[in-house]
Amino acid sequence: MNQREIGELRRRLKPDKNAITKIYGCYVNSNKQVISYLDASLGVMPQDEAEKYLTLLRRTLTGQLQKNLIDIVFSTRQVADSEEHRLLSALRQTELKDEQVRRQFYDQVIQALDMDERNYLILLAHDTYDVPYRGRDDQDQADASDQVFSYVLCAICPVKDSKAELGYFPGENEFHSRSAGQVVAPPELGFLFPAFDNRSANLYNALYYTRQTDLIHQEFIDALFRTEPPMSxxxxxxxxxxxxxxxxxxxxxxxxxxxxxxxxxxxxxxxxxxxxxxxxxxxxxxxxxxxxxxxxxxxxxxxxxxxxxxxxxxxxxxxxxxxxxxxxxEIKTENATILIDPDYSYLVETRKINGRTYLLLPADGMEVNGLAVDLRDHQPG
Incomplete structure (x- = not known):
């Protein structure tokens, strides 16, 4: 997938543009126990709540390609006959309506995923996109759709404890302490299946999302996709x-x-x-x-x-x-770190003086801790 195709799907994830009917999910505690299941109709929930769910899902389609968004490639053997591909395909083909398939997916994720003893929420949504025909002028023709893209989005979001804060109560016209609660944080990982390559379904690929480039949750990839991802x-x-x-x-x-x-x-x-x-x-x-x-x-x-x-x-x-x-x-020595605008990196030199190597750079307009420094030579009186 490229950025244009990712952006096309991302723009769909708004209340008035998608065909998502339900949001499914599973709330898991730090002991890998299911606290509750989610099965909510997107169309009947308050708009601000629907927007929050869609925002979480949309976050799994953000970031840089090959950095936050990693291409998962299945082998021909996996697509033809493998447990992992059958499960993903079943989620898509049933449009997530089969509770047994969803439970199988949840169990597989829960057993494999290491969230560092944190509670987390697994979110699932299925969307059906009538892909508009794109003419030679690169303009979409919404009334000339020639194919339908059916896909599943998954977001896995940490659930954090919020702090008690002072809040205003209109009925009493006073300020009081509001009790702390639990808040769903932006997703740490997620995926899209199948990939949207050349604006059509590619069952040989999935798009994997990781918020942290140094923590891609290899254990999740091994359990769910059973394929070797590119180097992080x-x-x-x-x-x-x-x-x-x-x-x-x-x-x-x-x-x-x-x-x-x-x-x-x-x-x-x-x-x-x-x-x-x-x-x-x-x-x-x-x-x-x-x-x-x-x-x-x-x-x-x-x-x-x-x-x-x-x-x-x-x-x-x-x-x-x-x-x-x-x-x-960035230049680091044993005792100092210097950050330089890359456009001016050519100003830095190394020079050996009295047998020792020094960094040299012009000191025009120098400030120390935000204070302008007078660099004029001061001769003792």
């Missing part, structure tokens, strides 16, 4: 940095790191300007070229290439957004 964004970044540092060894200089960061950042900026709905990518050969341009020896470039091939796969394109933080250029 945080793992990709750490692996890429390790490959650079170890392969280049003494050649991993400030200039090389800055050049790699700048080239990857340029890729992301170009992708943003072009408004490409697909995720940005850079090939290993392009990174090799950056290293060559920095004067890195061929032997070390090849070592880096082999390390990436072993970790990511030969020729597999990488998402630059997963490899760097494009919004900042």
């Amino acid at each position: 964004a945080d793992e990709q970044k750490e692996t890429f940095h390790t490959a650079l540092a170890e392969s280049l060894d003494g050649a991993c200089s400030m200039e090389v790191v800055r050049a790699v960061h700048q080239q990857l950042r340029d890729k992301l900026l170009q992708h943003k300007e072009e408004r490409d709905p697909e995720a940005p990518s850079i090939s290993p050969k392009e990174v090799d070229a950056i290293l060559h341009n920095c004067g890195v020896e061929e032997e070390k470039v090849q070592a880096f290439h082999k390390s990436c091939a072993a970790q990511f796969g030969e020729g597999v394109p990488l998402n630059p957004a997963n490899l760097i933080n494009s919004g900042r250029f």
